[in-house]
Amino acid sequence: MRSHNHKPPHYSLLFFHLLSSLFLHSVTSKIHNVLKRGSSLSVEDGSDIITSPDGSFACGFRNEGGNAYWLAIWFTSSADRTVVWTANRDRPVNGKGSKLSLRKNGVMSLTDVDGKEVWYANITANNAQRAEVLDTGNLVLKDPQGEIIWQSFDYPTDTLLPSQTFTKSNKLIATRRKGSYYTGYYSFYFDNDNVMRLLYDGPEISSIYWPNLAFTLFQNGRTSYNSSRIASFDDIGRFLSSDLLQFNASDMGIGIKRRLTMDYDGNLRLHSLNSSSGSWSVSWAALSQNCNVHGLCGRNGICTYSPEPKCACPPGYEPSDPSDWNQGCKPTFKRTCPDSEQMKFVEIPNTDYFGFDLTQRNGPISVNACRDLCLQDCRCEAFSYRQIGTILCFTKSALFNGLQTQQFPGSIFLKLPSSVEASPTTVLHGSDALCETIAPTVSIGSPTMYNTMTKKVRWVLLYSFAFTVGAIESLIIASGLWFLCRKRSVPAKVEDGYRVILSHFRRFNYAELKKATDNFKEELGRGGSGIVYKGVLRDGRAVAVKRLGDMYQGEQEFWAEVSTIGKINHMNLVRMWGFCSEGRQRLLVYEYMENLSLDKLLFTSNFLGWKERFNVALRTARGLAYLHHECLEWVIHCDVKPENILLDSAFEPKITDFGLAKLSKRGGRGSNISRIRGTKGYMAPEWALNLTITAKVDVYSYGVVILELVRGVRLATWVVEDAEEQEVELTRFVSILKTKIQHREESWMEDIVDPRLKGQFNRFQAAALVEIGLACMEEDRSKRPTMDTVVQVLLESEAE
Structure with a gap:
């Protein structure tokens, strides 16, 4: 008797599964873990790719519109399949007939539709057996023994990956614009003095803008005293370079996919991948304010915040190419030398242009005198006037790297023909006017207006100075409070440790120290704060007793302050054993140092x-x-x-x-x-x-x-x-x-x-x-x- 649970075979269902498995096999067979010698990848099939063993990275052809294709490596788990390397960034291939081949002669090359070679892996050996993408995102060629004879890590484009070594022969070069693979104008590299820098190398100028040019290498935390020129960052997000550049990801830890990218807008950023959403977040950036990037707004353009960085044209100028802010602004007037008509100046507050100084004057120079320097030189296009500790006057032969920020304590004064209307600032990138109000246009023959302007500048500088001083004082007070709070939050076990240390800190009486020093007999040294004598305490310890002058406060205040100093303990600070405060006597007791002072x-x-x-x-x-x-x-x-x-x-x-x-x-x-x-x-x-x-x-x-x-x-x-x-x-x-x-x-x-x-x-x-x-x-x-x-x-x- 048949079981009721037994059913006859469903032949149509079996046939469907068979067809499905055959179909899936035909698709997945084009996803390779290895590209073997004599094999190739076709541009015409998007599924024809090489993947890393863990599936994190893929290598194949990418298209960003039109019929242009690039051989690339990308993150498979990011929402936009973020590209980290391209072989032919400035020579895309056709969407038909192009292919990547590992030839029988061991050469890996990329060919266009006409068979012309566009790119090849530059190796001297001809024994490449296979190509692979490693779990690190590194495309490698291996010989029959499995040794790597070529790797994409040696030829980075705009991105550095964890464990990828960066050397003096490498550069990270940004793409031309967002969504593009073409070589742009910004690069991250080791300079000839062994220091890592960011450089704008545009059609008209080249300019280093990071680290901060206002400071020395040492003040920027760098050194040129190295010859290795090597850098890298690890899986947990720590970057270290031989020039002492060092930083950590804000989300430092294991299990997060990261990339360090020279972004299209000129900023070097460390990006972290959100595994659940596939989106990227910035966990470190070289520049916190992107308007400090040079070349961002082109010639004559001004970068400002509203609040995001945007480019604007100053009065008397208009966009050179409204679709490309890197092209900057062009004058609406014809510039001649010598000047063909009467000139006037327009003030743009809190604005400066970096570089291209014709003259520089420091010290007591008036805004009128600075203006005259610009008027007397037909090459001068503007002058900068500001006060940072002292008055500074710069006349400019060209206007590049314009920056407007409320933190800048000065103005740029544009030199314009009197016939030019000083219209509001023209926005290049974005729809809102970035400079809503423009200072009055000032003609040459208007001393009253110049006096008014000079007073205005003085008050602006005065308020800026007062604000800066107040900010510094607030920072000092906040720092002090932070340390006090830190003290209060010390764990109980640590506090116990302090009590042990302080058990040796005590209050001495004057007679005791007078006896210890044999009535202050042996002088060790003296200075502005007092005289130091050698002494020996009753327990046999040699000490140095400092007899302070009369400038120190009353007994209670002295006790409160000196007890705080007694808590300070470091191997390179002389240990204070105690103090004495009786009447007008103020003495401090220190450990004795055998070799005295330096x-x-x-x-x-x-x-x-x-x-x-x-x-x-x-x-x-x-x-x-x-x-x-x-x-x-x-x-x-x-x-x-x-x-x-x-x-x-x-x-x-x-x-x-x-x-x-x-x-x-x-x-x-x-x-x-x-x-x-x-x-x-x-x-x-x-x-x-x-x-x-x-x-x-x-x-x-x-x-x-x-x-x-x-x-x-x-x-x-x-x-x-x-x-x-x-x-x-x-x-x-x-x-x-x-x-x-x-x-x-x-x-x-x-x-x-x-x-x-x-x-x-x-x-x-x-x-x-x-x-x-x-x-x-x-x-x-x-x-x-x-x-x-x-x-x-x-x-x-x-x-x-």
């Missing part, structure tokens, strides 16, 4: 060797970096000099006197230090200019110490000439040093480094120290590096 071993016959000097530079930088960036209380030393750098028995440096500025009378937490504190020759210019005191005063002083370590003599010396004190040796040394470096004298290093070393020093380290010293001593404190950056550079040099 000046006693650097400026005497018992000089330090090079290894010890470099170690002093590095460890001192670490101590200052800790004070500025890491310790529980934000501390500025204010008196960094060799006398305040002590050496223990192993010649390890430790900074002393830190926090004494904190003990001095202040107007309140976060306010300016109320009195000048420091030592002539080591003091930053802002002390004399009565500017807000920041950690950059320590950076300046450290720079002087660094140069003294290199030279081996006291550079911070002063003499009296014509009844005025003048800093002679340091100024002379820095001038000579810059001249030798500028003229690239071969023996400059031997002439500069302490002759007592008799040539026994590390040239790479010496060059790094000189570069650091000069950078730290920049008059403009915004150009000085932070101590964190100094430590990073020295650590790189230490390995040499």
Whole structure:
């Protein structure tokens, strides 16, 4: 008897499955894991591709409209199948008859419809057995033994992938525009001085725009003292280059697909893929404000924010090509030289054009005088007038790289024929006018209007300056509060550790310290803050007791501040064991340093060797970096000099006197230090200019110490000439040093480094120290590096 569950075969269903499997086999058979010798990919079948083993990448033909096709590698899981490499970016092939072949002679080539070779893999060997796409996105040719003899990773286009090495022979070159594969004008590359840069190389000009040209390499956190010229980033999103360029993805971690791309708009960005949506997000960018990209708006164009970057034409100009903002703007008038008619000037506030300066004037120059410089030169198309610390006047022979931003404290004044109407700004990219109001047109013979304009500029500059100072002070206060909050959030176990450390910190009575120092008998040194004596405590510890002057505050305030300093602990800071505050007596008790202060071993016959000097530079930088960036209380030393750098028995440096500025009378937490504190020759210019005191005063002083370590003599010396004190040796040394470096004298290093070393020093380290010293001593404190950056550079040099 038949079972009720048994059914006769459904022959039509079986036949359907058979046909389906045959059909699917005919399609999937064109998806290759390997392109074997003698095989090819056809442009006419979009399914004819090579895929990586994990399916993340595919290689085949891509079409972005029309009949043009490119051989490309792309992400298969991104929504737009993002291309990361193209073989023939400037020579697309026809949509019919074109193919990629791995010939029987071992050559992989791309041919057009007429059989003409458009591209081939450049290898000297002819034993290529197969082509594969690896899980990394690398298209490779392998020989019979499986060894890679050619790879696409050696020839990047606009994208770098994780584990792909970037060298001096590589460039990332952006596409011409979004959705295009053609070579554009922006590139990321290693320059001849071993530094990674971004370059605009357009039809009319070439201009480097990153790293920031206003700063030195060192201030940008880079170094040219390397010869390897190599960079890469890993699977978790960390990028590292031999010039010290280093950054991390904001979503750093495993399991995320990433690409570093030189984008069509001139910005270098790290993109991360959202695996669920297939969309990309930016996890790092070289430029936070894209209007800083050069060439973005072409000749005469101005890049502005509304709030996204857009291009606009200034008054008197119109778009050269409304469909292409890179073509810039053209004048609506005929420019002649000499000028054929009376000229006028139109002010565009908060705007500048980079480069092409005919003349530059610094100092007390009026806007009228700057205008006259432009009027007297028919080549002048505009002049820039601004005040950044001092008044600056630039006349311009051409208008490129225009930028309008509220943060720019100046204006550009366009030179136009009087007959030209100053119409509102014309928008190139976007529909809204970007400059809604234009300053009044000012004719040559209108002094009243110029006086009004000059007053306006002065008030704008005054408000800008006040805003900047307020912002800096707010930042300082916020930093202090952040560190205090950080202190309060310390875990309980860490707090227990602090209590253990502080158990050695105590309050001494005056009689106890008087006995320990044998009535202050043995003097170790003296300075502006007080005199230091050697002592021995009852438990046998050798100590240094500093007897402070009279400028320090009352007992309760002194106790509150000194207890905070007592918590600061770092291997390159002298340990404070305690204090004394009785009546007018204020004393601090420190650990004793066997080899005393740096000046006693650097400026005497018992000089330090090079290894010890470099170690002093590095460890001192670490101590200052800790004070500025890491310790529980934000501390500025204010008196960094060799006398305040002590050496223990192993010649390890430790900074002393830190926090004494904190003990001095202040107007309140976060306010300016109320009195000048420091030592002539080591003091930053802002002390004399009565500017807000920041950690950059320590950076300046450290720079002087660094140069003294290199030279081996006291550079911070002063003499009296014509009844005025003048800093002679340091100024002379820095001038000579810059001249030798500028003229690239071969023996400059031997002439500069302490002759007592008799040539026994590390040239790479010496060059790094000189570069650091000069950078730290920049008059403009915004150009000085932070101590964190100094430590990073020295650590790189230490390995040499």
